[in-house]
Amino acid sequence: MTIHGSQQGCAELSDAGASSDGSVGRCTEPAEDLTMAPARLDNTHRDLRDDEFWRAIPAYADLTAAEFHDHRFQSRNCVTSIRKLREVLGPRVSDAFCKDAEAGTMHSTMSLRISPYILSLIDWDAPETDPLRTQFLPLASRLRPDHPELALDSLNEQGDSPVEGLTHRYHDRALFLALDTCPVYCRFCTRSYSVGLDTEDVEKVHFGASSDRWERIFDYIRAHEELEDIVVSGGDMYNLRAEQITYLGNTLLDIDHIRRFRFATKGPAVMPQKLLTDDDWLSALTGVVEEGRRRHKLVAVHTHFNHPNEITQVTHQALNRLVEAGVTVRNQSVLQRGVNDDVQVMRCLVRRLGYVSVQPYYVFVHDMVRGVEELRTSLQTAIHLEKQVRGATAGYHMPTFILDTMGGGGKRHVHGHEHYDRTTGVAVFDSPVVRPGQQFLYLDPIDELSPEVQQRWADADARRQMIDDALASARGSDRSP
Numbered sequence: 322m323t324i325h326g327s328q329q330g331c332a333e334l335s336d337a338g339a340s341s342d343g344s345v346g347r348c349t350e351p352a353e354d355l356t357m358a359p360a361r362l363d364n365t366h367r368d369l370r371d372d373e374f375w376r377a378i379p380a381y382a383d384l385t386a387a388e389f390h391d392h393r394f395q396s397r398n399c400v401t402s403i404r405k406l407r408e409v410l411g412p413r414v415s416d417a418f419c420k421d422a423e424a425g426t427m428h429s430t431m432s433l434r435i436s437p438y439i440l441s442l443i444d445w446d447a448p449e450t451d452p453l454r455t456q457f458l459p460l461a462s463r464l465r466p467d468h469p470e471l472a473l474d475s476l477n478e479q480g481d482s483p484v485e486g487l488t489h490r491y492h493d494r495a496l497f498l499a500l501d502t503c504p505v506y507c508r509f510c511t512r513s514y515s516v517g518l519d520t521e522d523v524e525k526v527h528f529g530a531s532s533d534r535w536e537r538i539f540d541y542i543r544a545h546e547e548l549e550d551i552v553v554s555g556g557d558m559y560n561l562r563a564e565q566i567t568y569l570g571n572t573l574l575d576i577d578h579i580r581r582f583r584f585a586t587k588g589p590a591v592m593p594q595k596l597l598t599d600d601d602w603l604s605a606l607t608g609v610v611e612e613g614r615r616r617h618k619l620v621a622v623h624t625h626f627n628h629p630n631e632i633t634q635v636t637h638q639a640l641n642r643l644v645e646a647g648v649t650v651r652n653q654s655v656l657q658r659g660v661n662d663d664v665q666v667m668r669c670l671v672r673r674l675g676y677v678s679v680q681p682y683y684v685f686v687h688d689m690v691r692g693v694e695e696l697r698t699s700l701q702t703a704i705h706l707e708k709q710v711r712g713a714t715a716g717y718h719m720p721t722f723i724l725d726t727m728g729g730g731g732k733r734h735v736h737g738h739e740h741y742d743r744t745t746g747v748a749v750f751d752s753p754v755v756r757p758g759q760q761f762l763y764l765d766p767i768d769e770l771s772p773e774v775q776q777r778w779a780d781a782d783a784r785r786q787m788i789d790d791a792l793a794s795a796r797g798s799d800r801s802p
């Protein structure tokens with residue numbers, strides 16, 4: 322079905338979204354009427370755009386579907402500067418907006434890179450609030466000061482790296498940063514310490530796809546028999562050449578104790594065309610999956626859709642090629658304010674992913690990274706969304722809402738906090754497997770707290786006190802035997 326003019330494809334009556342006042346969960350509301358019929362959901366998640374949406378962009382107006390949906394066109398024409406953005410959009414974008422974006426990119430830890438596909442799906446009549454614009458193009462006017470407790474490598478991935486480009490935090494699995502480039506750059510990237518080109522603000526640690534570095538990583542994996550599962554990430558494996566995928570995949574499959582691995586890529590969400598027109602690349606990927614199957618090992622693809630608007634008819638066709646080859650595709654989303662922190666949007670995303678045969682796996686609470694404070698949500702928002710989404714589709718398509726703790730405590734379920742003070746916005750988590758005996762924090766965005774509490778965060782002593790109090794309460798609440 323085609324949607325003309327509608328960007329959303331998600332027409333369910335919008336409720337207020339997540340409560341930001343923390344009132345959800347308090348027992349002040351009257352009990353629900355148990356005789357009420359189950360909520361009726363509509364089927365708009367099936368309405369994938371199949372119009373020639375790129376023709377609304379002046380620079381692409383004359384392109385045929387075959388020209389636009391070619392991965393070479395897509396990767397060669399990524400927008401990497403505001404000057405280029407102006408050229409491509411012409412009169413569709415105002416001077417004021419461009420100035421705002423120019424100033425926004427100056428403060429960004431990530432370089433700018435937006436595919437023509439994503440650019441064309443942005444509603445340029447209302448770019449300020451568009452959920453895709455929000456993810457890829459910073460606006461200075463929307464930026465908020467960073468939380469005072471925030472660090473660049475917030476997950477301490479570098480601290481858990483025995484060899485350059487490998488993070489071994491969990492006993493049986495490791496994260497292999499195969500390269501440091503991506504088909505696009507997301508503003509909110511957790512790996513802003515390494516991914517992308519150096520920006521005005523940040524000089525990065527570089528992980529090129531160099532063979533020496535890979536060999537040292539393979540040696541480490543071979544020597545560590547406890548490892549069964551590897552996450553091949555980056556950067557983004559979409560940017561690996563076909564022969565690199567074959568080599569990397571077969572080398573991992575050759576290691577006896579490696580039973581499964583995943584290729585993590587944002588590619589299908591931002592440049593689905595590659596799966597349709599880069600046959601060598603696709604066969605390298607499906608070849609590794611098939612070889613894995615022959616050896617009774619599981620190789621999956623983990624992708625990264627954040628909003629239903631990213632999934633069009635072209636995405637469906639692209640994913641169908643993976644489905645036909647028997648590739649399991651799972652999705653990891655990042656929860657972002659103004660993008661997907663709304664009940665109807667999140668329900669639609671989860672059901673639309675299922676509709677195109679992608680299994681929703683995780684929804685991550687936004688990490689505490691620099692320069693994107695306006696994108697973070699409170700933990701309460703994630704807790705509320707989880708409750709509102711569960712039940713909207715099959716349990717095996719229900720993503721787990723996860724928080725990756727600052728400082729390397731690993732992933733914890735959003736409902737699994739030991740203590741959460743919604744007034745100060747301090748949450749405390751234990752992590753018995755990854756860091757037994759230690760406590761980890763998540764701190765809600767300051768601007769969502771009351772003015773009085775915001776004042777306290779501005780003062781170093783008061784700040785320490787709020788954190789210490791929360792840690793003490795968490796210890797007191799530990800009822801384990």
Ligand SMILES: *Cc1c(COP(=O)(O)O)cnc(C)c1O
Binds near residue numbers: 490491495
């Ligand atoms: C997320 C992550 C993994 C994989 O964890 P799963 O819960 O199995 O998806 C592995 N290593 C690191 C460092 C990670 O952050």
Ligand code: SF4
Binds near residue numbers: 516556
């Ligand atoms: S594609 Fe992934 S690794 Fe690359 S910038 Fe986006 S979130 Fe970061």
